[in-house]
Amino acid sequence: MSDLHDLCHFTERPITKSYITTLRQYLKLGIPLTYTVEEAYNYTKGIETDPTSTTTPLHLVCRHYPEDATDDEIKIVEEFVSVLLEYGAGWCLVDDKGDTPGCTLVKRELRNSPIYRQIVESGVRAELLLRKVEEYQVEFIEEDQIESQTNETQPEEPEEHIETEAKDQEASTSKYSEKPDAACDQQTYLSTKLEYTDDALLTKDAKDGVMMDWETDLMHLGAQSLFKGGKLLDSESELDSEINVLNIGFGMGIIDTKIQELAAQSPSTVTHYICEAHPDVLLKMRKDGWYDKPNVVVLEGRWQDQLDDILQKGGVFFNGIYYDTFSEHYEDMLELFDYVVGLLKPHGVFSFFNGLGADRWVVYDVYRKLVELDLSNYGLSCVYTDVNIPNHTKKEDGSVWDDVKRSYFECPVYYHPEIRFIDI
Ligand SMILES: C[S@@+](CC[C@H](N)C(=O)[O-])C[C@H]1O[C@@H](n2cnc3c(N)ncnc32)[C@H](O)[C@@H]1O
Known part of the structure; x- marks a missing residue:
């Protein structure tokens, strides 16, 4: 658990602007707001294998968002979530319980909360963007490829699209399975x-x-x-x-x-x-x-x-x-x-x-x-x-x-x- 993760527990009440200030300070320090609990654990334990789940700060917010939050506190949490989403929080990444942030709110019967709405809107934006990326076959270049390209006089075509690690940990958005079987291949x-x-x-x-x-x-x-x-x-x-x-x-x-x-x-x-x-x-x-x-x-x-x-x-x-x-x-x-x-x-x-x-x-x-x-x-x-x-x-x-x-x-x-x- 890191300081960023601690912050998402909202232990200090009332929730005030200071939460946003601290979050932005972490950003300035270069801490990615997508840093997962699993990555933090592996880092402190010196484990080098990739984690199999992605418990993100947004998951923690959804777990710890106080049910008794006042209107003023809700506004701060909304702003907090906006910053997380702006800096890459995935709406459909799954945590160690197999839940997306939205699923966590559903389980807590907080589907009517403003942050659930924010997550849904972010999901819509992400799906539309993904579609454009696929439509125009936008290629992503890995960091080491960028380095090698900038170092070389003759830039090479990147050989393949990057599959982000997170992809395996995303909730399925299609009705049927991803495997090339009868359920998904006509x-x-x-x-x-x-x-x-x-x-x-x-x-x-x-x-x-x-x-x-x-x-x-x-x-x-x-x-x-x-x-x-x-x-x-x-x-x-x-x-x-x-x-x-x-x-x-x-x-x-x-x-x-x-x-x-x-x-x-x-x-x-x-x-x-x-x-x-x-x-x-x-x-x-x-x-x-x-x-x-x-x-x-x-x-x-x-x-x-x-x-x-x-x-x-x-x-x-x-x-x-x-x-x-x-x-x-x-x-x-x-x-x-x-x-x-x-x-x-x-x-x-x-x-x-x-x-x-x-x-x-x-x-x-x-x-x-x-x-x-x-x-x-x-x-x-x-x-x-x-x-x-x-x-x-x-x-x-x-x-x-x-x-x-x-x-x-x-x-x-x-x-x-x-x-x-x-x-x-
Ligand atoms: C979920 S079932 C339909 C159930 C139906 N609404 C009912 O009330 O029983 C889907 C059907 O669509 C057929 N199907 C699948 N792809 C098709 C396609 N491209 N064109 C026409 N039929 C298709 C399947 O063979 C299957 O019989």
Whole structure:
């Protein structure tokens, strides 16, 4: 433990400006505000191996932020956190307990605190910056490379991008794992055998949860949102005479079954498009008679190809589009937004299964904002309904995740998105 770490314990009360002054003094002395408890420990013990966790000063602030802080003290802590963030505190580094700073606040039930909001905003900024860095393939040069480059007359191209050590200790921001397996690589997934169980669709060998029936209520909400796009503009109740609904990703057919139910109740003719890429799922759809249902159009293949086709041919526009696939990433969804603006009717509704970053609440909150920002660039606005999801982690005889490789949803609340063109 160093003086910097001690400072983050807020043992001296009240918390006054002197905390900021001292923090800035440490900065002047060249102490990085990202200095971890593990690094300090290793330094004092003469240990040379790299630590496996990163308990940063920001973690300590989140652990020791006093619950009874006065308004004046809260303002100082906010300023303290701003300085930490300005000087590189990572919003998604994990500490010795496997928590990010935001997770620590969630555990302390301080999700409504201003510093939680600061961390979420910093997460949004970091993700946007990271995207730009990746988009423009910005290369970082290691210090020793800089030295060698400045010493040499013929500068060499740096051979590889730097992988920061911290990367291994960051919380995952994607729905599924980082390893090149069926859960994150489309080509691998599409050639992986699947199996339907009583309450789930899994990859046969690795037991990745492709779809699980605890999501049923959320799928019903999704289906209802799509039919809201059946109403004509400037009308309380007048419906399109022809309603087109598109669901991307059949899985267990939960949302499609609900769409069929709502279509049967609708006074308008509803054409129900289903886009599905996996051969095992297509086989199941055929066996279960989906190909024979009137007004159902099965688009066999990846949405990337199928929607391109529809857009090229023209003539079909949707009142509702729902997106819920597997082994795709946020970048894929960003690509989908291009098709959404091209294929959604002016009064249509787009929705998706929102599991973005949902293995940690703070990451889920960061993605909530990112999605809003990204959609606004397409002239779309997103309204969330917060839904409690009781019992999604438990069933009578254990957890719903017992037979599944890893849980992909750990938040007690689901942010159900309804997306429309702005000003509609
Ligand atoms: C999570 S499940 C969908 C569950 C569905 N919402 C339900 O209510 O049961 C994901 C489905 O998307 C399909 N899929 C994955 N990538 C796809 C893609 N690029 N295009 C079309 N379908 C895809 C998978 O094969 C799988 O059937």
